[in-house]
Amino acid sequence: MSRPPIVVRTLPALRGALTGLRARNATTALVPTMGALHDGHLTLVRLAKRRADRVVVSIFVNPAQFAPHEDFASYPRTWKADLAKLAAENVDLVWNPDVKAMYPDGFATSIVTEGPAVVGLEDRFRPHFFGGVTTVVGKLFTQCRPDVALFGAKDFQQLRVVTRMARDLDLGVKVIGAPTVRERDGLAMSSRNVYLSPEQRRAAPMLYRALKETAKRIGAGGRIEPAVAAGAKQVSEAGFALDYFEARHAETLAPIASTKAGPIRILVAARIGSTRLIDNIAV
Numbered sequence: 001m002s003r004p005p006i007v008v009r010t011l012p013a014l015r016g017a018l019t020g021l022r023a024r025n026a027t028t029a030l031v032p033t034m035g036a037l038h039d040g041h042l043t044l045v046r047l048a049k050r051r052a053d054r055v056v057v058s059i060f061v062n063p064a065q066f067a068p069h070e071d072f073a074s075y076p077r078t079w080k081a082d083l084a085k086l087a088a089e090n091v092d093l094v095w096n097p098d099v100k101a102m103y104p105d106g107f108a109t110s111i112v113t114e115g116p117a118v119v120g121l122e123d124r125f126r127p128h129f130f131g132g133v134t135t136v137v138g139k140l141f142t143q144c145r146p147d148v149a150l151f152g153a154k155d156f157q158q159l160r161v162v163t164r165m166a167r168d169l170d171l172g173v174k175v176i177g178a179p180t181v182r183e184r185d186g187l188a189m190s191s192r193n194v195y196l197s198p199e200q201r202r203a204a205p206m207l208y209r210a211l212k213e214t215a216k217r218i219g220a221g222g223r224i225e226p227a228v229a230a231g232a233k234q235v236s237e238a239g240f241a242l243d244y245f246e247a248r249h250a251e252t253l254a255p256i257a258s259t260k261a262g263p264i265r266i267l268v269a270a271r272i273g274s275t276r277l278i279d280n281i282a283v
């Protein structure tokens with residue numbers, strides 16, 4: 001039996017609802033989202049339920065992480081369907097502030113990130129992005145004060161940046177990364193996949209195929225540079241405009257030249273038509 005979650009849209013209502021949820025020392029997990037929920041988000045919710053007594057999902061399309069030329073206005077908003085999915089998962093609370101509640105008039109403070117946020121991956125192509133993400137996630141953490149928070153590994157650099165921020169600012173929340181959920185053909189689930197035309201959708205799984213083949217080559221002892229170049233070529237030949245295809249140290253995201261230098265993560269970002277997709281894989 002599904003039960004609709006409590007939905008709150010103001011900070012006083014959120015505080016009241018959280019006091020109720022935390023009765024008898026119940027622990028809470030937060031799953032931050034921008035809505036347009038798919039199975040990747042629902043997997044985070046299910047993991048959250050295993051890590052805490054109560055689950056809070058935030059739905060907020062955060063204008064601060066979109067550049068003016070990006071898709072803030074057209075980002076898919078599917079409130080009714082989202083709520084039905086969260087009810088079916090027995091989520092306890094949905095935090096759904098509007099922009100004014102999150103960024104009141106005169107809002108003038110944001111979080112500045114370094115370390116994994118300035119390694120020349122997403123930050124090179126979306127320079128506004130991590131400032132926007134960390135400011136909103138920092139606010140979500142202080143608003144909801146969860147014991148744990150769950151983020152998908154598809155946004156691998158985001159996961160590293162948020163983990164670092166929670167540690168650096170002593171936010172008292174354990175950040176947990178969850179494996180990427182994929183369609184049957186390997187395409188990483190993303191709210192932006194709905195933008196793909198049927199032809200682009202057919203080409204899209206090439207990203208994961210190229211990542212897998214590159215990881216296999218490096219894992220089998222192949223040199224990183226030629227393996228990565230071959231992966232990049234595969235992606236470009238499938239019709240993508242490549243932003244990056246790189247092997248990085250899986251913890252620091254610094255460039256890495258050899259498997260002896262630490263665990264490796266291969267990360268890709270590429271555009272097909274006007275849709276930008278990202279993905280990554282461990283070696």
Ligand code: PAF
Binds near residue numbers: 032133137158
């Ligand atoms: O990954 C996302 O959906 C967003 O970047 C997040 C973490 C909810 C912050 O707006």
